[in-house]
Amino acid sequence: MTKLIKGTSRRGALKTLAGAAAGAASLPLWARYAQAQSSEPIKIGFQQHSTGIGAAYGRWYGRTTEAAVKLINEGGGINGRMVEIIAEDDGTDPKRGAEVVEKFANQHGCDVGFGTLFSHVVIGSAPRAGELKLPYFVVSEGHHVASGMLNRYTLQPGITDVKSQVQAMAPYVSENLGKKVTMIFPDFAFGHDHRDFFSAAIAEQGGEVLAQIAIPPSETSFTKYFPQIPRDTEVLYHVMVGPAVLTFVKELGEFFGDQGPEIFGFIDSLEAVDISSPGLEFLEGTYFWEGMPRYAQDDQSEHEKFYREAVGVDETGASVSDPSDVSTYAHMFGCWETLHVIKAGMEASGYAGPLDRAKLIEAVEAMGDMPESQAHPQGAKRFNGKTHQVFGHQHISRVENGRLVRVHTTSIEDTMYPDEVDYTTQPL
Amino acid sequence: MRALPVCLALFWGGMAWAHASEQSFVLLLPTDVYIAAGVASVVLTVLLLAVLPARAGEAVFSPTPLLRRPRWAVRHGTSLLATGVLAFAVWQGFAGPRTPMENPMPLLVWTVWWVALVSLQGLFGNHWRWTNPWTGVVAVLARWTGMRRLMRYPRGWGYWPAVALFVAFAAFLLCDPAPADPARLASVVGIYWYAVLFGVLLFGPAFLLRGEMVTVVMRAYGRMGLFARARGRLAVGLWGWQGVVRRAPPLALAVLMVFLLGTGSFDGLHETFWWLGVIGVNPLEFPGRSAVVMPNLIGLVVANLGLLAVFAACLWLGERIAGTGRSLRASVCLFAPSILPIALGYHVAHYLSAFLVEGQYVVLMLDDPLSSGAHLLGLDGFYVTTGFFNTQDTVRRIWLSQAGAVVVGHVVAILMAHALAMRDGADRRRAVLGQAPLAVFMVCYTFFGLWLLASPRG
Numbered sequence: 082m083t084k085l086i087k088g089t090s091r092r093g094a095l096k097t098l099a100g101a102a103a104g105a106a107s108l109p110l111w112a113r114y115a116q117a118q119s120s121e122p123i124k125i126g127f128q129q130h131s132t133g134i135g136a137a138y139g140r141w142y143g144r145t146t147e148a149a150v151k152l153i154n155e156g157g158g159i160n161g162r163m164v165e166i167i168a169e170d171d172g173t174d175p176k177r178g179a180e181v182v183e184k185f186a187n188q189h190g191c192d193v194g195f196g197t198l199f200s201h202v203v204i205g206s207a208p209r210a211g212e213l214k215l216p217y218f219v220v221s222e223g224h225h226v227a228s229g230m231l232n233r234y235t236l237q238p239g240i241t242d243v244k245s246q247v248q249a250m251a252p253y254v255s256e257n258l259g260k261k262v263t264m265i266f267p268d269f270a271f272g273h274d275h276r277d278f279f280s281a282a283i284a285e286q287g288g289e290v291l292a293q294i295a296i297p298p299s300e301t302s303f304t305k306y307f308p309q310i311p312r313d314t315e316v317l318y319h320v321m322v323g324p325a326v327l328t329f330v331k332e333l334g335e336f337f338g339d340q341g342p343e344i345f346g347f348i349d350s351l352e353a354v355d356i357s358s359p360g361l362e363f364l365e366g367t368y369f370w371e372g373m374p375r376y377a378q379d380d381q382s383e384h385e386k387f388y389r390e391a392v393g394v395d396e397t398g399a400s401v402s403d404p405s406d407v408s409t410y411a412h413m414f415g416c417w418e419t420l421h422v423i424k425a426g427m428e429a430s431g432y433a434g435p436l437d438r439a440k441l442i443e444a445v446e447a448m449g450d451m452p453e454s455q456a457h458p459q460g461a462k463r464f465n466g467k468t469h470q471v472f473g474h475q476h477i478s479r480v481e482n483g484r485l486v487r488v489h490t491t492s493i494e495d496t497m498y499p500d501e502v503d504y505t506t507q508p509l
Numbered sequence: 510m511r512a513l514p515v516c517l518a519l520f521w522g523g524m525a526w527a528h529a530s531e532q533s534f535v536l537l538l539p540t541d542v543y544i545a546a547g548v549a550s551v552v553l554t555v556l557l558l559a560v561l562p563a564r565a566g567e568a569v570f571s572p573t574p575l576l577r578r579p580r581w582a583v584r585h586g587t588s589l590l591a592t593g594v595l596a597f598a599v600w601q602g603f604a605g606p607r608t609p610m611e612n613p614m615p616l617l618v619w620t621v622w623w624v625a626l627v628s629l630q631g632l633f634g635n636h637w638r639w640t641n642p643w644t645g646v647v648a649v650l651a652r653w654t655g656m657r658r659l660m661r662y663p664r665g666w667g668y669w670p671a672v673a674l675f676v677a678f679a680a681f682l683l684c685d686p687a688p689a690d691p692a693r694l695a696s697v698v699g700i701y702w703y704a705v706l707f708g709v710l711l712f713g714p715a716f717l718l719r720g721e722m723v724t725v726v727m728r729a730y731g732r733m734g735l736f737a738r739a740r741g742r743l744a745v746g747l748w749g750w751q752g753v754v755r756r757a758p759p760l761a762l763a764v765l766m767v768f769l770l771g772t773g774s775f776d777g778l779h780e781t782f783w784w785l786g787v788i789g790v791n792p793l794e795f796p797g798r799s800a801v802v803m804p805n806l807i808g809l810v811v812a813n814l815g816l817l818a819v820f821a822a823c824l825w826l827g828e829r830i831a832g833t834g835r836s837l838r839a840s841v842c843l844f845a846p847s848i849l850p851i852a853l854g855y856h857v858a859h860y861l862s863a864f865l866v867e868g869q870y871v872v873l874m875l876d877d878p879l880s881s882g883a884h885l886l887g888l889d890g891f892y893v894t895t896g897f898f899n900t901q902d903t904v905r906r907i908w909l910s911q912a913g914a915v916v917v918g919h920v921v922a923i924l925m926a927h928a929l930a931m932r933d934g935a936d937r938r939r940a941v942l943g944q945a946p947l948a949v950f951m952v953c954y955t956f957f958g959l960w961l962l963a964s965p966r967g
Contacts, residue, residue: 174797
């Protein structure tokens, strides 16, 4: 038996493998032969941010991946073969990312690569995946896939991109919170994406951005910027990230007190942070985008309930073994769903080995609507085979009594935008 | 990907347990008050030494004998065990899981040895006598083959090979793109172990004691520990008492002691927003270690040489003020051991957060050392947590523990420097005067160390 990678995936897979072996012994001879023929596991290279600035995400991406693979293996694997995760650390480093992709293809004999989160690592690794013709399934949210910047072997079928997320917020914000918006964002590419995508989207809704306040990335005190917020601002849109984010919230609260505009932000700022932490009281009554609602909602689907249990997350979005260990709940479902897309793609294409990689790409490109299911607990999705990007529902939650309560779910149509590329025209 | 939340990178050897919220909560703490209190306690120590009875500073370092030293003849056995563990780690480095948190190689080298064993050595005393992975093998080889050393260890080399090797080690730790990559680390460690064995066979044990970086560093830190032999008995005393009792180290070893602090300081510094600003990196969009190899190498060298220069300048100035007539070289050698408690305090403080997380991965690795699905410790379903970085209360406790280590390190350093000056025959007036620049330096360094803990990191 090949040595499987440590973690619950490995442990789960080992148990499942033992079960499968016992099961195989009871099969008729010809079937046992067929079983043996295909008993090599499907190897999925997991490009994990185990170290570096992405490590907090990497840990939860790892945990979600392990849970998904355990489920897939318990269900018989993919095309009758067990799934083995080969996790390699990329140090959240683009250069190492490309090396890891190379290892997957040349050293570990992986069938596909998967799981990259940080944009700069995706952008550094994808060209190598394209050269090696290794299907590369990223879970990054970056717009770089759909923008046409990457290649035919890079796909993002399990998580929506930032452009669609930001754009889909505009209708709710303009109808319910206000049309005069001031944006506060960190002054680099991530903040600029928000600035550009949201400014365009709110204008389409008849709203306007009164002021764009760009904060230098190394700033740790914000009070001096707040007087720049125009007095007639109805909505304050913030996307601060970094170690000073709690300071930002605290100072914002001190500045506005009980009065002030409606406040809308992206949960990325406070992903893995307990929203009821002391010092964050000011967030009460403010709104957040959430990819998947961290707190179990009253109408939580059975699929989401199953997903929470499988990953080991309680109804507040924290680890079942430590209520203060808050997960990266708004993003990590992407790993679960992507692995199920890989499974569906391999099954649809009759994938048998690396020679079928092109067929796998075509099979995933041919996927359209994906209904909400155990494989898609975040909700229904629609995959665009030309842009290699999936689209799905987005959520807006309001902080009520220290909990995030969902107040709006967008339609998938709200998130769509015209194609910017057709990867299917590139050769395989 | 839009989110680069927070994530301080607590590097040791490239393993960063970046976590979203620890640094965020630290920034909410009244760290300026804590820093002031920490610096004040170090200043108070300096003032007390100036007014307390002349020998009080020395008296705190007098050891208490405990028991007759037992004659344990097991050190070759435990050393062989350590060799076995190391061999296992190297093997797993090539054959085991590929991620640094699951592979025994980086966990054993970085977490168990560099973080834990080095700290224990400094806090308690010389365990390296039992835990070093060479002496057992050398003893067995000598017994079986009757082999003697082939050459005499060149006298002129002194401790300089260890200094050079330590600088190389620091560069690997702080500047290599992937020092925690299991296979890469296994190659480095395996080759190093073999080369050292060859050195010992060639030059005899002197090579281990003077040329081999790990043993020299461990023995230097061992001088800080609470427990040691004194007049045939096991004795206990305040950290640093051995350093006060023992002879001053030779120049190379003194330089190494300063480099231990310089490297530890740069380790903390190179994660700060300040340093990232200096090298022009957006701290919220850190481009990865491979993009900052050269700036960090330059920073490491400058930090070490700069610290050595400042330390020497303080001593030179102190000699001029006090007029003790000591040469600069003699001063550096005399006072260098007083740097060690600061370096140790930094070491403990810097790696505490990382250890709280990595320690859990070590336990998981022990639960299943061969990645075979076993649960030797019965930890099925155990999840690693970083929840203690998520609440203000636990973050405060962690931060104050780190700050405490830094402050205690400096207080001990000041006491040691005073005791060393007195021991060297100075009268109290001269000792206090001569120490003044060094004391100012240590007070400033306390501020710097606490600022490092409190400042935002990328």
